[in-house]
Structures are given as C-alpha cells and as structure tokens.
Amino acid sequence: MSSAAPGTTPYYFVPQPSRHPVMASFGLFWVILGAGQWINGAGWGKYALFFGLIWLFGVLFQWFSEAIGESEDGYYGHKVDLSFRWSMSWFIFSEVMFFGAFFTALWWMRSHSVPALGGLENSLLWPDFKAVWPTLAAGATASPAGIIEPFQTMTPFWLPTINTALLLSSGVTLTIAHHALRENHRGRTIMWMWITVVLGATFIGVQGYEYFHAYRDLNLKLTSGAYGSTFFMLTGFHGFHVIVGMLMLLFITLRLMKGHFTPDRHFGFEGAAWYWHFVDVVWLGLYTLVYWM
Structure with missing residues (x-):
C-alpha cells in the first residue's frame, strides 16, 4: 500500500x-x-x-x-485515472486489431483464396469445384474431394437478428444507466444495469442455441471448410467477449449496490461501458459480413 x-x-x-x-x-x-x-x-x-x-x-x-x-x-487521483483511461483505450485498440485480423482472414478467403482454387491451374485437380463463397450459392458447400460433409449456411433470420436487437438494446440501457449515475440517481442506475446484464446473458443463451441448431440441423461445424472455421472463429470469439463484458457489467452492478462510484468518480463503470460498446460495434460488422454477405 x-x-x-x-x-x-x-x-x-x-x-x-x-x-x-x-x-x-x-x-x-x-x-x-x-x-x-x-x-x-x-x-x-x-x-x-x-x-x-x-x-x-x-x-x-x-x-x-x-x-x-x-x-x-x-x-x-487524477493521474491514476488518466493512466486507467489510457490503459483501457490501448486494450480496446488491441481488441480491434484482434478482430481485424479475423475479418481480414474472412475477406482474404472470399476474395482471393476461393477464387484462386477455382482458377484454371486447379481445374484438373478439382474439376467440380465452384469458386463461390458458400453464402452466395446453394450447392457450393460440399467438398469436391469428399473430405468435408455437406452443410447448410447460417442465415440472418431469426436468431442472429434477435441477438442484434438484444445487443443494441443493451447498449441503449447501458447509456441510460450511465446518465442516471451522472445525475446521482443510484436506484435508477442499478435498475438499468440489471436490465443490461439480463440482455447480455440472453444474447449468450441465444447464441448457444444457435450453435446447437447449427450442429444438429445444418451440420455446420468448425470442420466445415473455410466457411465453418471462419463462422465459429468470429462468432465464438465475439461470444467469449460478450461473456467477459457481461461479467464486467455484473460486477459493476454489484459494486453500485454496495455504494461504490459517485457521479464524478466512476471510471470502473465507464471502462466496462467502453468495452461493451466495442462489443456492440464488432457485432454489427460481424452480423453484416458473416450472416448477410
């Protein structure tokens, strides 16, 4: 000390x-x-x-x-508060790079790897190969070499769309809670924080059911070629970040109930809120690029 x-x-x-x-x-x-x-x-x-x-x-x-x-x-004091803010900013930046690498891998496979495999030099090896990303053409998901079982792709309706509504709603409720804290309305802050935590936990539950549906009904697995690996890599890591963010918000809520934080000193709250909004933004990109395109 x-x-x-x-x-x-x-x-x-x-x-x-x-x-x-x-x-x-x-x-x-x-x-x-x-x-x-x-x-x-x-x-x-x-x-x-x-x-x-x-x-x-x-x-x-x-x-x-x-x-x-x-x-x-x-x-x-003020200096420590500044160091916390810079630390959290750099941490979120590292997470941006983390997901940026995965989104780049998805783009590279769609725009370069798959078209290259369908080129003239590979036509003798895989004459039946369709150089089309699985989300754009039915029947292009089976492996010509027979090493990957046929599968169906995941569409945006309805589970991913429901999760989008849940996550965006949680961002709104978190912002309301933040404004309530700054206005020193602790009871209102706690209420909206619990709503945010419940929305985050519901998102995790819906995604768990989505994975169950993918394995049972679509035969979509981590081993389902480039599509399966990128789908579970992106959605799985995002789901992990949602779990971490939800736990952060849960602990912040419990601290609020113990009387922690004031309208002027609450960076623990703000840091968790920054992280949660980052998770929201990543999901919007993921929802668009993975489920729609």
Missing part, C-alpha cells in the same frame, strides 16, 4: 511490489499447458486446464478486490 493515509489522494499512487502477477502467470501456465495437452489427447490435460482456471480466477478475485479497496480508500 501507499504511504498516504486512507482518504487522502496522493499525486500518483505507487503500490508496493505484489505477488499477484507471478501468481496469475502460474495459473495461465497450467491453462495453456492443459489446453494444449487436452487437444492432443492427453486425459490429464483437462484437469490441468480446470486447475489453472480456478487458480487464475482466485488470483484475479484477490487482485481486483485490492484494487477496488484502494480506489474506495481514495488512493487513486
């Missing part, structure tokens, strides 16, 4: 060396090792993965609890 007394705001808060980074790294080591071994058929891999996740979540709980305590005790 800082040498400053509780309730006084230092110019810049510098915490003492912490055990949390190395402890979190230890948990991540077992997560990566376990996941890699599980994928490659080692039975003990799943236990290592779950151990690492439990360890990591325990460390994060302690770490975040200490950070919340420092914030509520008045250790975080």
Whole structure:
C-alpha cells in the first residue's frame, strides 16, 4: 500500500511490489499447458486446464478486490485515472486489431483464396469445384474431394437478428444507466444495469442455441471448410467477449449496490461501458459480413 493515509489522494499512487502477477502467470501456465495437452489427447490435460482456471480466477478475485479497496480508500487521483483511461483505450485498440485480423482472414478467403482454387491451374485437380463463397450459392458447400460433409449456411433470420436487437438494446440501457449515475440517481442506475446484464446473458443463451441448431440441423461445424472455421472463429470469439463484458457489467452492478462510484468518480463503470460498446460495434460488422454477405 501507499504511504498516504486512507482518504487522502496522493499525486500518483505507487503500490508496493505484489505477488499477484507471478501468481496469475502460474495459473495461465497450467491453462495453456492443459489446453494444449487436452487437444492432443492427453486425459490429464483437462484437469490441468480446470486447475489453472480456478487458480487464475482466485488470483484475479484477490487482485481486483485490492484494487477496488484502494480506489474506495481514495488512493487513486487524477493521474491514476488518466493512466486507467489510457490503459483501457490501448486494450480496446488491441481488441480491434484482434478482430481485424479475423475479418481480414474472412475477406482474404472470399476474395482471393476461393477464387484462386477455382482458377484454371486447379481445374484438373478439382474439376467440380465452384469458386463461390458458400453464402452466395446453394450447392457450393460440399467438398469436391469428399473430405468435408455437406452443410447448410447460417442465415440472418431469426436468431442472429434477435441477438442484434438484444445487443443494441443493451447498449441503449447501458447509456441510460450511465446518465442516471451522472445525475446521482443510484436506484435508477442499478435498475438499468440489471436490465443490461439480463440482455447480455440472453444474447449468450441465444447464441448457444444457435450453435446447437447449427450442429444438429445444418451440420455446420468448425470442420466445415473455410466457411465453418471462419463462422465459429468470429462468432465464438465475439461470444467469449460478450461473456467477459457481461461479467464486467455484473460486477459493476454489484459494486453500485454496495455504494461504490459517485457521479464524478466512476471510471470502473465507464471502462466496462467502453468495452461493451466495442462489443456492440464488432457485432454489427460481424452480423453484416458473416450472416448477410
């Protein structure tokens, strides 16, 4: 902890060396090792993965609890607030690059890889191949070599469209909650935050059912060629980000119920809101490029 007394705001808060980074790294080591071994058929891999996740979540709980305590005790002043804002901005920028790479992979396969496979030099190898993206032509989804089972593509109606309405509505309710907090209406803020959390959880449930429908009714799997891999890669990673964002909003709501945040000091709320709006924007791009085009 800082040498400053509780309730006084230092110019810049510098915490003492912490055990949390190395402890979190230890948990991540077992997560990566376990996941890699599980994928490659080692039975003990799943236990290592779950151990690492439990360890990591325990460390994060302690770490975040200490950070919340420092914030509520008045250790975080203007300079720390600025550093948090820059950190969150760069983190979201890294996420933009993350999804940008996946959207670029989708575009590259549509515009370059698939047309190249249908070119003259490949016509002798795959004379029946149709150089058309699966979402644009019926019957082009089966593998000429017979290594991929025929499948159907996912259309925007109705599950993806319902999820779009849910996610956009959650962005509106979150904005209403933010304005209510700035006007010091805590009860109204909490109500709208709970509505936002419920909308986010509903989105996750609908996407889970969409995956079930894809596997059972459409035979659409991660192994269904370039279309299947990009579909599940983009929607799956976005769904993971929705889960993370929903948990962030849930914890912010619980903190609001405990009396945390004021109309003038609530960056924890704002940071979670930035992340959620980013998730909304990514979904709009995903909804257009994956489901409609």
